[in-house]
Amino acid sequence: MxxxxxxxxxxxxxxxxxxxxxxxxxxxxxxxxxxxxxxxxxxxxxxxxxxxxxxxxxxxxxxxxxxxxxxxxxxxxxxxxxxxxxxxxxxxxxxxxxxxxxxxxxxxxxxxxxxxxxxxxxxxxxxxxxxxxxxxxxxxxxxxxxxHNRFHPAVHLFRSFIKPADVVHVHTDSMVPWVITAKENIEFNYNLSGGSMMMLGTYNFGLLRMIFNDEPEKCLACDTSIFGDGIHDKCDYAFKAKFRFPNGGIAEAMTSLRGSLLWKPSEARVTTREIVIPDSTLPSTQEKLLTRQVTLHGFIHAFIWHRIDVKDSYVICNKANRQPIKTWVESKSHKAYTYKDAGGEFTSLPGEEWWMSYRYQLEEFVNRVKGRKTQYWVGGEDSFNQMKMIDMAYKKSGLGLRPTSSFR
CATH class of the missing domain: 3.40.50.720 (NAD(P)-binding Rossmann-like Domain)
Structure with missing residues (x-):
């Protein structure tokens, strides 16, 4: 503590x-x-x-x-x-x-x-x-x-436990307590391009795209909550959206700007398909199967607190009839406040345990301005695809796109 x-x-x-x-x-x-x-x-x-x-x-x-x-x-x-x-x-x-x-x-x-x-x-x-x-x-x-959150080491460690092609389902949720967001705030001003998808849900969408390492094919559903007072009725204060990605995986995003007083950290929960794990100790008539669930608690402000839970569910079964012979679960939790903690390709990157995700982001911004190498970056095409996903959800919701500026 x-x-x-x-x-x-x-x-x-x-x-x-x-x-x-x-x-x-x-x-x-x-x-x-x-x-x-x-x-x-x-x-x-x-x-x-x-x-x-x-x-x-x-x-x-x-x-x-x-x-x-x-x-x-x-x-x-x-x-x-x-x-x-x-x-x-x-x-x-x-x-x-x-x-x-x-x-x-x-x-x-x-x-x-x-x-x-x-x-x-x-x-x-x-x-x-x-x-x-x-x-x-x-x-x-x-x-x-x-x-900023996409630059934090915890997000990259989280991704290292996931093979995008194997992802079958992702659940994400985020919220802020209702006392933080009044009706009169810019979050609910349509002319200022407000709405929960724009203000907080965009974090969910960005992480979903990182998990699948791809762009959604279709928004299958998008249900929104609005004040319905004739003034703020084009701005969602909460939403629940469902997307299908090219590998067939389903992604869900939930956000509320009017959540309960008991704040809950943002969460991303990934479930992968069942895959065969080679095991030379097994007889030829048997095989070992693995289903993985990876959960990142605190994906928006990981620098304050986060935890990555990896739950591997194993089954040894007969190949002929898929009858289970043995089942067990292995679970482990991880944290990464620095890239050294995260390991992998980013191990050599600078950082301190107290660095905010904004500080990691600033480090890479300065590197790019100075003409130095950046290990991670959110490029223009990425940002364009992010807005396409938001538009996709707003179209499905019936609320319509946020207004376009007349400036050119």
């Missing part, structure tokens, strides 16, 4: 280290609640990142935000940050409906972009954004959809 408290305490209050002379200077567009987690806090322990400036629609709010978080400069508008040649990169934590416009503006201004998820309001916007000609030029700006 003591180590957990120490790790979480350090994650939210990391050591501040000396910055290099060529550190990337960030500007933040909007004094958003997510900005400290997404950038300000992880930047403290990164020698190549300086949070230099912030702008907000209300300058007084930006000044208060800057004072609270030790940001040197306050600008009067988002444009002033984009026009500043001393700013190298921007974080865009604006409402979903503004992601497309300000990401396009930032790229045209030559800024690297760390873009809060979901990247855009729909797949049409994503296709335009990630295919901007500026992104294919020499020394092009770096654009990353900030799917």
């Amino acid at each position: 003591a180590s957990t408290v120490s790790r979480v305490f350090t994650a939210f209050g990391p050591p501040t280290i000396e910055k290099k002379s060529d550190a990337i200077k960030f500007g933040i567009l909007g004094a958003a609640k997510i900005a400290p987690l997404a950038l300000i806090t992880p930047a403290k322990s990164h020698p190549e990142v300086i949070v230099q400036a912030v702008a907000a629609r209300d300058r007084a709010r930006a000044e208060e935000f800057a004072k609270k978080h030790g940001i040197p400069d306050v600008r009067g508008s988002y444009e002033e940050i984009l026009d500043d040649p001393k700013i190298d990169a921007v974080l865009i934590p604006l409402p979903n409906s503004l992601h497309f416009e300000w990401a396009v503006r930032a790229i045209r201004a030559g800024k690297h972009v760390l873009l809060e998820k979901p990247s855009t309001s729909n797949a049409n916007e994503a296709e335009i954004l990630f295919n901007m000609p500026e992104l294919s030029q020499p020394k092009a700006p770096v654009l990353l959809e900030a799917f």
